[in-house]
Amino acid sequence: MAKPSGSNGDDQSATDMETQKALVDIDSCQNEIDALNEKASEEILLVEQKYNKLRKPFFEKRNEIIMRIPNFWVTAFVNHPQIQLDESEEDCLTHLKKLEVEEFEDIKSGYKINFHFEENPFLKNEVISKEFHLGLSDPLSSSTPINWKEGQDLTKKNGNAKGRKRPHEMGGFFSWFLNNDDPCSDEIAEVIKDDIWPNPLQYYLMELDGGEDEDAEEDIVIMEEQEEDEEANDEEELIEDEDVGEGDEEAYASEEEAEKSGG
Amino acid sequence: MAKPSGSNGDDQSATDMETQKALVDIDSCQNEIDALNEKASEEILLVEQKYNKLRKPFFEKRNEIIMRIPNFWVTAFVNHPQIQLDESEEDCLTHLKKLEVEEFEDIKSGYKINFHFEENPFLKNEVISKEFHLGLSDPLSSSTPINWKEGQDLTKKNGNAKGRKRPHEMGGFFSWFLNNDDPCSDEIAEVIKDDIWPNPLQYYLMELDGGEDEDAEEDIVIMEEQEEDEEANDEEELIEDEDVGEGDEEAYASEEEAEKSGG
Numbered sequence: 001m002a003k004p005s006g007s008n009g010d011d012q013s014a015t016d017m018e019t020q021k022a023l024v025d026i027d028s029c030q031n032e033i034d035a036l037n038e039k040a041s042e043e044i045l046l047v048e049q050k051y052n053k054l055r056k057p058f059f060e061k062r063n064e065i066i067m068r069i070p071n072f073w074v075t076a077f078v079n080h081p082q083i084q085l086d087e088s089e090e091d092c093l094t095h096l097k098k099l100e101v102e103e104f105e106d107i108k109s110g111y112k113i114n115f116h117f118e119e120n121p122f123l124k125n126e127v128i129s130k131e132f133h134l135g136l137s138d139p140l141s142s143s144t145p146i147n148w149k150e151g152q153d154l155t156k157k158n159g160n161a162k163g164r165k166r167p168h169e170m171g172g173f174f175s176w177f178l179n180n181d182d183p184c185s186d187e188i189a190e191v192i193k194d195d196i197w198p199n200p201l202q203y204y205l206m207e208l209d210g211g212e213d214e215d216a217e218e219d220i221v222i223m224e225e226q227e228e229d230e231e232a233n234d235e236e237e238l239i240e241d242e243d244v245g246e247g248d249e250e251a252y253a254s255e256e257e258a259e260k261s262g263g
Numbered sequence: 264m265a266k267p268s269g270s271n272g273d274d275q276s277a278t279d280m281e282t283q284k285a286l287v288d289i290d291s292c293q294n295e296i297d298a299l300n301e302k303a304s305e306e307i308l309l310v311e312q313k314y315n316k317l318r319k320p321f322f323e324k325r326n327e328i329i330m331r332i333p334n335f336w337v338t339a340f341v342n343h344p345q346i347q348l349d350e351s352e353e354d355c356l357t358h359l360k361k362l363e364v365e366e367f368e369d370i371k372s373g374y375k376i377n378f379h380f381e382e383n384p385f386l387k388n389e390v391i392s393k394e395f396h397l398g399l400s401d402p403l404s405s406s407t408p409i410n411w412k413e414g415q416d417l418t419k420k421n422g423n424a425k426g427r428k429r430p431h432e433m434g435g436f437f438s439w440f441l442n443n444d445d446p447c448s449d450e451i452a453e454v455i456k457d458d459i460w461p462n463p464l465q466y467y468l469m470e471l472d473g474g475e476d477e478d479a480e481e482d483i484v485i486m487e488e489q490e491e492d493e494e495a496n497d498e499e500e501l502i503e504d505e506d507v508g509e510g511d512e513e514a515y516a517s518e519e520e521a522e523k524s525g526g
Contacts, residue, residue, distance in 0.1 A: 015333075018331060019331075019332050019333075022328050022329070022331040022332045023332070023464070023467075023468075025328045026325055026328050026329060026332075026464050029321055029324050030325065030462060030464055033318055033321045033322070033325070033461075036314055036317050037314075037318075037461075039314070040311065040313075040314035043310045043314075044307050044310050044311075047303060047306045047307050048303065048307075050303075051306075054299050055296055055300075058292055058295050058299070059296070061292050062289055062292045062293065062296070065289050065292060066285070066289060068281060068282075068284075068285040069282050069285045069286070069289075070278075070282075198296075198300075199293060201286070201289050201290060204286075
């Protein structure tokens with residue numbers, strides 16, 4: 001390995017002294033850089049908190065509208081490539097009327113996903129939640145215990161049900177929900193929080209677009225907007241780091257088209 | 264798949280109309296959320312730009328100090344687990360006196376890495392730069408052409424030199440430097456920008472700590488500070504998302520210890 005020049009006697013000591021002094025100076029300079037990094041993080045956190053508050057009423061309004069669409073959430077889930085549901089889970093989730101993702105005030109510390117169910121043959125719970133506390137020295141997640149109706153425990157039915165899309169990968173929706181072994185790498189929770197929740201419409205529309213469900217497809221027209229405007233494209237690149245709002249342009253359903261075909 | 268209830272005649276039409284209307288409403292709500300996301304991104308960009316400016320003088324000061332330490336950069340590079348140098352490259356990089364990473368004003372649009380060399384037997388260039396323009400619709404990177412001294416082209420010597428650590432993975436430092444085939448997934452450039460540049464001291468010290476270089480090690484004492492204070496730990500967790508400043512606490516060389524052992 002490369003070594004400092006002057007490798008014997010007093011010269012060596014002098015070199016070492018100088019190096020040692022320089023290392024200390026670098027370290028103290030680095031501390032100032034680190035302090036700035038910390039301040040930057042704090043300011044960014046404040047911005048994120050501010051916009052979380054500003055977004056909240058829109059997410060609530062969106063949830064109100066979503067409740068007017070039968071099977072919205074189960075459709076979005078089924079269409080998401082990383083979510084696997086077996087048939088009985090899919091039946092159960094047709095009764096999922098509301099989904100909520102709440103980030104904790106200190107965004108980095110964790111979040112909570114609430115699943116609100118209408119009266120259904122499977123669950124007694126009206127709401128089940130899974131929450132993640134990731135800011136702790138020992139991160140943890142916890143889930144509401146599920147009160148299954150008699151003989152309806154879907155975690156016990158998994159072996160019998162015919163899998164729709166590789167159920168072994170996810171191990172079943174409710175098995176995922178109840179599993180809190182590894183809170184820091186819960187991919188399904190992250191998919192719900194970072195992908196489905198920021199823009200569920202794109203996943204709801206995916207199937208109608210893809211055309212498995214012919215009846216529904218006939219009467220719903222999806223218009224794909226081509227963004228040819230270069231300025232608009234540049235703006236999009238500017239904000240590409242935000243992993244929310246993706247795919248929105250493509251999933252746009254125009255009001256005029258809707259009235260034409262639906263009426 | 265789950266379907267909307269009421270699947271024939273006028274009921275069906277009415278349901279579809281209602282669903283269609285709701286989809287349009289969700290889309291318009293989603294547009295408002297997206298606009299907020301965009302605003303949040305812009306504000307975060309402003310914070311990042313501000314702190315980039317504030318950090319700059321400290322990075323410059325750090326570079327001045329680093330130049331007092333022989334072989335600082337080559338040592339940091341050799342010690343980094345993702346950087347592979349063969350022996351002649353290592354010899355060449357002992358003449359690398361200054362490294363700079365400049366993020367462009369619009370941080371997301373790209374960055375430039377400058378390598379400053381002292382007079383040496385390999386390169387005629389004093390500075391070679393590799394820069395990344397990632398905000399373009401067609402991202403690109405470019406490198407300063409290297410003026411090798413007679414018979415010293417290290418990209419042609421690679422086959423002969425004995426590899427120090429799996430040189431096939433990186434394909435040689437200068438081959439990496441000159442290769443601009445895939446600017447969006449240049450792992451080495453990202454290692455330099457996001458890992459080495461934010462805190463090079465930890466990599467410089469790694470080897471001295473590990474003890475390959477006994478002469479130097481004898482006279483340099485690295486003190487590992489144990490952060491037992493719980494409050495300090497909590498603060499660190501708060502800013503863990505910033506991928507800069509890591510390992511700084513561990514790489515601390517105390518001034519008193521240095522004087523004691525060096526004098």
